[in-house]
Amino acid sequence: MTTPLLAAPLTTRPLQGRVALITGAATGIGAATARALASATVAIGHYAQIDQARTALEEVRRLGADGIEVSADLTDPDAVGLMASQVASEVGPVDILVNNAGAYPRMTWHETDATAWSHALDVNLTIHYRMSHAVTPSMINRQWGRIINVSSVNARAGRPGLTAYSTAKAGLLGLTRSLARELGPHGICVNTVLPGAIQVDAENTLPAHHRARPEDQIARQCVPRRGQPDDVAAAIAFLAAPAASFITGQSLHIDGGWLLH
Template sequence: MRRAGADGIEISADLTDPDAAAMMASQIRNEIGPVDILVNNAGAYPRTTWSDTDERAWAAALEINLSSHYRACRAVTSSMIARGLGRIVNVSSVNARAGRPGLVAYGAAKAGLLGLTASLARELGPHGITVNTVVPGVIQVDTENTLPPHHRARPEDIARQCVPRRGQAQGVAAAIAFLTSPAASFISARSLHIDGGWMPH
């Protein structure tokens, strides 16, 4: 933000800590002001077979991929309601609808975000707050180079897309920027796929 000429601060927080999001929001309000835009982009997807998805693995996947988003929303929506404006964008995954072996808990959590978005949009819409979800497909990111091969995008995933290539992070960022802009003030409770047509509907 500072590079773009705006005020900004950097805060590190463990969003699996139930108190962390509220403390983070409080620090932002004290140093910069109230939060108008929230982009929930926390996530982790360790590949775990169904037979190895025990209670601990299941709970961990829901904590980081769903509950952390709930906490962040809770931390900022009261001030959004008070001011009568706000934009929330949750980052889900094409795996929420397509499914993938080894990502049962992750897919369930990301599907939960779609439900959170729809219901929260209904509740917060009368207060001038929109809530939407972006649903990325196989997006190329630098950190993928550090992952084991079986965690990376598969050629068969790309082949099923209408646009048979990897997506770029800039495309996801552009979709989020649009949903948080004045041009999208009448768009809410929607899920916008950035997946090259993986899931046409």
């Protein structure tokens, strides 16, 4: 019996020598992504979640990778530049950026005033522009890079109570496509993943009337189970790998077949 051609590459450390920065990496999808990218040197980006970030970093180190944790308020443009500089000085310039940080504000359309609208766009779209803008010059210099944006199935489906959030997440699709065209000539691939209903601890903080029943969500999907952070992290790890060098400007749903397109 012959060995599949992909067997050998999948057993190596494909990102060895690379530096990966994941924002919002202290918990949930971000922490799972940090583990999935642990063949690189991993920077755990967070904001005032020092205990969770250190736990995530310990998990990365147990997997045999080096790493650091870096805290910054990404809504502060100066802090974004300082985070990128800190990572570069401590472990090297960023090769792989995973724009995962964000917020999930639930409010009706009538409650969505100008302040709430601006905040939702800032924390779910503009911070990713800032972060990408901070790290791409060094990627261009090295003629290699990966940017993976974490959007949401709501960017395409929409959802009551999430108008500003869904709008911002849809904006990430435009950012991804445009950056793919801008940066492709420099060996930089830019893609988006769109998680569906992923089971994370943060959902337990939602008011009961905002929580979908798990059985109702599962009924919408082709795969009848709850999505897990590791499901999203596996897709991100693939898009970050050298094997994905001919994939850019794409939007990959990780939703168990909730939306088929």
